[in-house]
Amino acid sequence: MSEILSLHQVTFSYTPEVAESRNAVDDVNFAIQEGEWIAIVGHNGSGKSTIAKLMNGLLFPQQGEVRILGKPLNEDNLWQSRSQMGMVFQNPDNQFVGATVQDDVAFALENNGIPFEEMVTRVHQALAQVNMSDFMNHEPHHLSGGQKQRVAIAGALALKPKLLILDEATSMLDPQGRMEVLQTVQALRAEIGLTVISITHDLEEAMLANRVLFMNDGKKFAEGLPSEIFSLGDKLVELGLDLPFAWKLSKLLQQEGVPLLGQHITEEELVNDLWTSNFNK
Amino acid sequence: MDIKLQQVSYAYAQGTPFEKRALFDVDFTIPSGTYQAIIGHTGSGKSTILQHFNALLKPTTGEVHIGNRIVAAGKKARDLKAVRQKVGIVFQFPEHQLFEETVLKDIMFGPLNFGVAVQEAELRARKLVNLVGLPAEVLEKSPFDLSGGQMRRVAIAGVLAMEPEVIVLDEPTAGLDPRGQKEIMDMFYELHKKRGLTTILVTHSMEDAARYADNIIIMHEGKNVLSGAPHEIFRDTETLNSFRLEPPRIVRFQQKVEQLMNKPLSKVCLTEEELAAEIARELREERAEQ
Structure with a gap:
């Protein structure tokens, strides 16, 4: 497994001239390996989005360095490095440039000087990967939120990036749209082994990741498997997040005197425990 | 102040080749003092309905009664200013509407426009900033130096400063972290109870509709198709699914x-x-x- 991206003691402040101001990102280290899905969670203002901007060189750290495919990111290799990263942002309406879905997906390819025939193939392929081939000639603004975000993902995929970054890409969608996008990401991981970083405060989304990075006030508060992070329980609430649904419910059930083996993170585990501890007797 | 929609239809770009009907004979009443949720799939007409509640849109056919004022198709409506003071709308991402130099001026802008005296407007701003959970220091700051969550609260204070009787919320917590979401929703609920407001929540979140609303109206393809208490609405999964919703x-x-x-x-x-x-x-x- 090779390393796709890493942060080494990265510190960034929006107001470095003000001595007493808190760093937006403070001495953060982490690495993502090829094929992984990492979720970055944390409250508003915890530094999640700043990290995203540092990863693709919209911002440069005052201390430490960001490495893409092992090389430090700098002004000289910025464009080359960016072409390895596809990014999908929060608001589906702010990222369309093309008059039709296929024009939109082709936009970045055109910018990168991809020959026409190759472009056609890649557009078709990318739209097929997000299951939007039927909408090739539709106008983007007539699509649903989930469809728009899938087209945005296709636009990123067409460049054949090593890494897809989702910056709160599901937070403005209705439940169905959110599900569509997450299923698309899961399918892409299964098919082409895409490496994904998702920045989110949706715990259910974070639960799908291999690893979770938990940010608080610019610092990395914890890093681990989703099950490890969500076992932090009340600490999550204290730091602005929520408890997973099943965890909350298992706690309440135990308070009500319902025998359970423990507190659970997934619904499935809780249902199974309810069954073994109460019904299967 | 009751809000009553009678046979309301609305078409965008009426009379042009791009005409698109968004509402079809919508008919419902929102009784004064209730907490009402309006839910529906994307494109069901929720946002179009919302703009009828304070006459930002006028129906193509039918009538909207806002208290004792009537906004009817084809008739010139009088006194819309009073309607807009009484019905405050918190739009999606209201922080995009902030524009003043300081938070204080931004919150005061609405009331001053409606003829409230400077002193009174300032008094309201000082009280509200506390109510929406911000420290008094932010009043002198530029709203653009605040975090996204804080900006949202300032924008909400700006709507509340007009002291509306009806408050309409369009996805008020989109993009906030879970704690911010809960704080904002609890704050609106408390205001609703304390001040006897009529609250209308337009949302994708079935969880919020279930937790806060007295009554839920379901919109589907431009029409109100179902109305009832949350317990009734969420009992029937099959019907919900037919409107492309999930309990x-x-x-x-x-x-x-x-x-x-x-x-x-x-x-x-x-x-x-x-x-x-x-x-x-x-x-x-x-x-x-x-």
């Missing part, structure tokens, strides 16, 4: 538990607390029977 997570979980027990619980539970208590009660009864 809240808690209800779906209850269904799994019912499968496990092989019998239905005595009621549809809408909060985790309610469901935990209900499961516990059911288990106790079962044990007593054995």
